[in-house]
Amino acid sequence: xxxxxxxxxxxxxxxxxxxxxxxxxxxxxxxxxxxxxxxxxxxxxxxxxxxxxxxxxxxxxxxxxxxxxxxxxxxxxxxxxxxxxxxxxxxxxxxxxxxxxxxxxxxxxxxxxxxxxxxxxxxxxxxxxxxxxxxxxxxxxxxxxxxxxxxxxxxxxxxxxxxxxxxxxxxxxxxxxxxxxxxxxxxxxxxxxxxxxxxxxxxxxxxxxxxxxxxxxxxxxxxxxxxxxxxxx
Amino acid sequence: xxxxxxxxxxxxxxxxxxxxxxxxxxxxxxxxxxxxxxxxxxxxxxxxxxxxxxxxxxxxxxxxxxxxxxxxxxxxxxxxxxxxxxxxxxxxxxxxxxxxxxxxxxxxxxxxxxxxxxxxxxxxxxxxxxxxxxxxxxxxxxxxxxxxxxxxxxxxxxxxxxxxxxxxxxxxxxxxxxxxxxxxxxxxxxx
Numbered sequence: 001x002x003x004x005x006x007x008x009x010x011x012x013x014x015x016x017x018x019x020x021x022x023x024x025x026x027x028x029x030x031x032x033x034x035x036x037x038x039x040x041x042x043x044x045x046x047x048x049x050x051x052x053x054x055x056x057x058x059x060x061x062x063x064x065x066x067x068x069x070x071x072x073x074x075x076x077x078x079x080x081x082x083x084x085x086x087x088x089x090x091x092x093x094x095x096x097x098x099x100x101x102x103x104x105x106x107x108x109x110x111x112x113x114x115x116x117x118x119x120x121x122x123x124x125x126x127x128x129x130x131x132x133x134x135x136x137x138x139x140x141x142x143x144x145x146x147x148x149x150x151x152x153x154x155x156x157x158x159x160x161x162x163x164x165x166x167x168x169x170x171x172x173x174x175x176x177x178x179x180x181x182x183x184x185x186x187x188x189x190x191x192x193x194x195x196x197x198x199x200x201x202x203x204x205x206x207x208x209x210x211x212x213x214x215x216x217x218x219x220x221x222x223x224x225x226x227x228x229x230x231x232x233x
Numbered sequence: 234x235x236x237x238x239x240x241x242x243x244x245x246x247x248x249x250x251x252x253x254x255x256x257x258x259x260x261x262x263x264x265x266x267x268x269x270x271x272x273x274x275x276x277x278x279x280x281x282x283x284x285x286x287x288x289x290x291x292x293x294x295x296x297x298x299x300x301x302x303x304x305x306x307x308x309x310x311x312x313x314x315x316x317x318x319x320x321x322x323x324x325x326x327x328x329x330x331x332x333x334x335x336x337x338x339x340x341x342x343x344x345x346x347x348x349x350x351x352x353x354x355x356x357x358x359x360x361x362x363x364x365x366x367x368x369x370x371x372x373x374x375x376x377x378x379x380x381x382x383x384x385x386x387x388x389x390x391x392x393x394x395x396x397x398x399x400x401x402x403x404x405x406x407x408x409x410x411x412x413x414x415x416x417x418x419x420x421x422x423x424x
Binding site: 021024025028029068069072073076077079080083084099102103105106107108111171174175176177178179180182183184186187188190191194 | 251252253254255256257258261303304305306307309310311314343344345346348349350353354357396397398399402403404405406407409410411413414417
């Protein structure tokens with residue numbers, strides 16, 4: 001039951017890029033089409049699930065002081081595996097995603113989940129958490145990619161969906177479109193959260209603060225821990 | 234002349250945050266006030282220049298001769314993490330005033346994708362050592378410029394009335410979009 005809960009929280013309640021504001025760089029960079037978003041998401045699902053599992057397996061062996069370095073090395077090995085797999089089986093996608101495939105290793109989601117969840121929980125729960133978060137990330141990227149591709153190119157997964165005379169909004173598939181689109185989606189998510197909170201009679205303000213306090217600095221969990229270590233020394 | 238063009242291209246035309254989408258986490262997280270933005274920018278300039286230098290040497294002297302190119306990701310991240318740790322220790326011992334100014338930002342930088350991004354980009358573009366380091370310097374200056382501009386805007390935004398749902402990250406992202414639109418005006422100045 002609890003494993004199921006860990007899995008589903010990533011799909012809506014703690015949706016990584018939109019709710020936790022984690023992993024923004026790939027979210028912005030590769031979502032110029034729905035297909036790229038989906039491909040990037042799949043790579044992250046692979047790395048995140050496996051890294052969560054491995055980290056929770058070795059969590060009692062790693063000394064607390066060097067744990068961040070260990071997490072990074074584990075994640076980096078998995079990213080190299082993904083790179084090689086993509087070069088072998090999905091080369092065009094690998095080329096389209098460019099430097100953002102190796103950059104999965106510095107994606108805040110990986111370290112954030114390792115530090116916040118996998119280092120404290122069992123293997124099954126961590127795998128569920130990684131899979132859920134990864135799928136949530138994939139969903140968000142595909143969603144953002146779909147909006148940008150439909151508006152900016154008039155297609156969806158390469159199929160023409162807009163009527164004949166539609167003039168594509170080119171700006172949507174370029175950098176400014178990415179920022180503005182994501183900003184509007186975040187605002188929409190906030191609005192939904194406020195509405196839910198009001199219905200439950202909670203303080204909407206408190207919720208907003210909790211969401212944006214740490215969320216804005218992507219690597220919160222990992223960075224925070226690093227800063228704490230530095231002070232301790 | 235070529236170097237001048239490289240600078241213009243890296244700072245304005247292909248700004249690392251606004252056109253290449255790298256380093257967004259600190260861009261949004263550390264842009265609430267100008268002092269913090271300047272500190273973060275300084276630390277990033279420092280680390281990017283040093284790490285570009287060392288990763289370039291690592292790639293050309295160790296990975297390429299041994300045919301270990303596929304280990305690039307793992308080697309680069311380890312080099313960067315070790316370097317950041319080393320720089321922190323060095324500054325603490327030798328230059329305490331600088332450490333006081335940049336110290337708290339250093340641990341955040343390992344997970345800044347701009348550092349790793351520049352290290353990989355210069356390999357893919359196949360720049361030589363001098364060009365790589367200059368490119369690192371220029372693009373981190375572009376990062377600092379974007380960060381400072383953003384901090385200036387956000388300080389003013391604090392006194393504005395905003396819809397509640399837009400406050401914080403959403404409005405910052407939309408400002409970033411507008412800024413990126415403005416930076417697109419530099420296109421054509423250099424390749």
